Amino acid sequence: MRVLDAFSETYDKSPEGIWYAPGRVNLIGEHTDYNDGLVLPFAVPWGVTLAASPREDTTIRLRSLQTGTQTVTTLEDAHGWARYPTGVFWALRRDGLPVRGADIVIDGDIPEGAGLSSSAALEVATAVALNDLYALALDPLDLARICQLAENDFAGAPCGIMDQATAALAREGHALLLDCRSLASRQIPFDLAAHGLELLIINTNVRHAVADGQYARRRQECENAAKRLGVPALRDVTDLAAALNRLDGEERKRTQHVVTENHRVEALIGLLRAGAVTEIGALLNASHLSLRDQFEVSCPELDVAVESALRGGARGARMTGGGFGGSAIALVATERADSVRTSVAAAYAERGWRAPTFLTATPAGGARRLDTHGQ
Incomplete structure (x- = not known):
């Protein structure tokens, strides 16, 4: 597995685990999410895979196999693509959760620029990893909220919650009917x-x-x-x-x-x-x-x-x-x-x-x- 080999090569150790989050396509309900409306997306078979281990300090070390870049960052100096995973650390800490640093390698196969929400997939993959690594016990909807906060207030993109919720909640063979006000959701069978x-x-x-x-x-x-x-x-x-x-x-x-x-x-x-x-x-x-x-x-x-x-x-x-x-x-x-x-x-x-x-x-x-x- 590419991300596993890259992690061992980069950090000279094995990761604590490997996590995955998908991209999404929206069947219908466009630009309604930030108007408290209804959306009907589903997860696609392409996403972001992430290998990670926790650290004792608050340093965040990131390597992306797509960009071919590697960075060591803190909440104060994250830039470019690193803002998306780093923003998840920021949002969790802002909520008072005991999250320190991590060593992370990121891989993915979402087509670039296709509008399939690679940023939300990266955020949610980071969130589910940190949820496990630091035993935070957050449910998928909590993680989606954290990731939306990270994208809105840390990465600076004023998105609604549809993309993050889809990555966190999607079920195979179903579309996700999401009420973006109440955040109530229902899985709708969708077998074309x-x-x-x-x-x-x-x-x-x-x-x-x-x-x-x-x-x-x-x-x-x-x-x-x-x-x-x-x-x-x-x-x-x-x-x-x-x-x-x-x-x-x-x-x-x-x-x-x-x-x-x-x-x-x-x-x-x-x-x-x-x-x-x-x-x-x-x-x-x-x-x-x-x-x-x-x-x-x-x-x-x-x-x-x-x-x-x-x-x-x-x-x-x-x-x-x-x-x-x-x-x-x-x-x-x-x-x-x-x-x-x-x-x-x-x-x-x-x-x-x-x-x-x-x-x-x-x-x-x-x-x-x-x-x-x-x-």
Whole structure:
């Protein structure tokens, strides 16, 4: 196992253990999490593996096999990718928990820049390791909260809790219905293969610079709209038409997306419960149009991925993740998967764009301790 060998080579000792946390893809419920709304993600079969041992001092020694870099850090001088694992130490200590330092080696196979939440996977893998190493006895939802705090207040990214909760709570063969206000969750069976379907991830392999600061701006616009409407969050808007009459500009558009996206999550759950899995594609299409036109977080590469996937025979498609690049998802009948890939690849080639890459996503399990063989 690569991470085990690298740990022994780096620190001249064996690790105390090996831990794993997955990335995620969001089926529907985009930009609703920080509006106290509903989301329906699932864990993907790619993630972050981490070997670690505790230290007697508070030094944090980190090596990343992906970046090829190694660092010794403290809470005061963490930078770059090291902010994500170091932030977990900071958040645990802030809560008064007895966490010292650690020696850590990190490995992973989440495609870079695909919007599959490698940062949350790294945070949650660190959290489950420290939970075991220091016998903290925190449950998975506690760990997700700790990791969100680390990303918000230490790494400086104002994300909701969806990514961390998915990495911590996911169950194989299920999507996670998460209420981002109460943090109540329910595992929803999601077996596409039983219906002759698969979910194709289309990685655009682009990330636009315009994304810098845009996530925080969208969040602020939502908060401003909620304040203007006199509700705690856009989740609480019950009469959309009346709300839209009181708003204008960006706040009006953001509100329309968030409220209708929550409705789409509920509608999709209803279809899954009814066994009408083949019918969910229309909701994916509607979600993309709303993200493109109302929330304004799409980009030409995502739009072309969605449009050409539909032309190739996909039952539904939408961008997934924060936007401005990253990935789209397409619901496809298994026998049409090659046609969809060909259609998207041809559309990119016609425009002279970098070729997209494709992955098939199946719901995987959440964070856990592994044995030394990676099981």
